[in-house]
Amino acid sequence: MKTRDLAYIALFAAIIAVLGTLPAINVGPVPITAQTLGVMLAGSVLGARRGFLAVLLFLVLVAVGLPLLASGAGGLAPFAGASAGYLYSWPVAAAVIGWLTERTWGRYNVVVGTLVNVVGGIIVIYAVGVPVLKAVAGLSWHTALWSGAAVFVPGDLVKAFVAAAIADVVRRSYPVIERPRRAVGAR
Amino acid sequence: MTLALYVPRASAVHRLPAGLKLLCLAVLAVALFALPTITAAGAALAGVLAVGLLVARLPVAVLARQARAVRWWLLALLVVHALTTDLLTGAHVALRLLTLVLAAAVVTATTRVSEMVAVVETVCAPLRLVGVRPARVGLAITLALRFIPVLTERADRIRAAQAARGGSPRGVRALRTTIAPLLVQVLQMAHDVSEALDARGADVEPPRAAWRRS
Known part of the structure; x- marks a missing residue:
């Protein structure tokens, strides 16, 4: 791994941290935050490998005791709580988004990007987060789905669109993801 | 901060x-x-x-x-x-x-955070076998910590520049119009930082054993 990739990874870990300082909207126990926007951006700007590592690095920063999560929480406590599953799902989400973005790189636009972010940033996150919530909190599937997913989906759709719009601007002005191999070979 | x-x-x-x-x-x-x-x-x-x-x-x-x-x-x-x-x-x-x-x-x-980082580096030591260098993990943590205040400062500067031109969008639009130029700026900055690091030998693996004259 080049030092440049390392710097990009550190940069996106920092971006996710800064997005956590934006004011959160409180709806019940888990707040709607801008941090999943950072997760989507990490995947769709850096690609699968670096996006995954950036989110992982952010979680390491949280785990070593920095209060970087949106609620000002930090340390090891969030990794044991009922919403821990969402945290564990973030690197996977960034990797899935990155992989899909790399596959669609040649025809990436806001619509494709939004779809990619919905698959990786919404479906993957709830596929991991809701079962963990159900197990740790001992809820029924119905309550877990309702309190752990349904309230957040409208906000997540907005974030998926915003992340795609930003990623599209960055793609056209400062692309970080490499071109597909065919194009590289043709040069 | x-x-x-x-x-x-x-x-x-x-x-x-x-x-x-x-x-x-x-x-x-x-x-x-x-x-x-x-x-x-x-x-x-x-x-x-x-x-x-x-x-x-x-x-x-x-x-x-x-x-x-x-x-x-x-x-x-x-x-x-x-x-x-x-x-x-x-x-x-x-x-x-x-x-x-x-x-x-x-x-x-x-x-202390520094002690936790040391633990992370120790835990990462076996990952050497798959090509992860623990010192690089430490470097990435340090870089991320330094980038956090830089990011807030750059975001404030972009917002001030937009306000000076008379437009300060709110809500979802503000996220888009602030973050996109911010990302382009800081990606360039991160690239510059990595070149500066490489120029100072950050990409060179330190020697395993001390050099011995014989």
Whole structure:
């Protein structure tokens, strides 16, 4: 791994941290935050490998005791709580988004990007987060789905669109993801 | 920008090696799920409070803040369990969660970030076999910490520039119009930083053994 990739990874870990300082909207126990926007951006700007590592690095920063999560929480406590599953799902989400973005790189636009972010940033996150919530909190599937997913989906759709719009601007002005191999070979 | 949740004190808990504290935390988590009785959870909570408040002499506010962060969860757990199973189970599950959260808070408040980073580097050592260099992991952590204040400063500058031109969008549009130019700026900055690091030899693996004249 080049030092440049390392710097990009550190940069996106920092971006996710800064997005956590934006004011959160409180709806019940888990707040709607801008941090999943950072997760989507990490995947769709850096690609699968670096996006995954950036989110992982952010979680390491949280785990070593920095209060970087949106609620000002930090340390090891969030990794044991009922919403821990969402945290564990973030690197996977960034990797899935990155992989899909790399596959669609040649025809990436806001619509494709939004779809990619919905698959990786919404479906993957709830596929991991809701079962963990159900197990740790001992809820029924119905309550877990309702309190752990349904309230957040409208906000997540907005974030998926915003992340795609930003990623599209960055793609056209400062692309970080490499071109597909065919194009590289043709040069 | 002061970040850490570390509370400096001269106590035995503070002096324990960070790795040992993390191990204790993991053992506690396993034990709490292996002994599913409310008395075990209550005893564990009392133990965690004794270690945190009496031995490590942490301010009550530090632990209270972490407890407050999960208070709605605990309440929701109690209510849902009271409705679906019974109140005792709800109290047990909530107590277990609170104990784990507070134990983690005690470890975090008694351990410096630099010590935790050292543990991360040690834990990463076996990953050498698959090509991960622990020192690079440490470098990435340091870089990210330095980038956080830089990012807030650059974002403020972009917002000021937009306000000076008369347009300061709000809501979702503000996210788009601020973050996109910010990302392009900081990606260039990160690239410059990486070139500066490489120019100073950051991409060179340090020699394994000391050079010996013979």
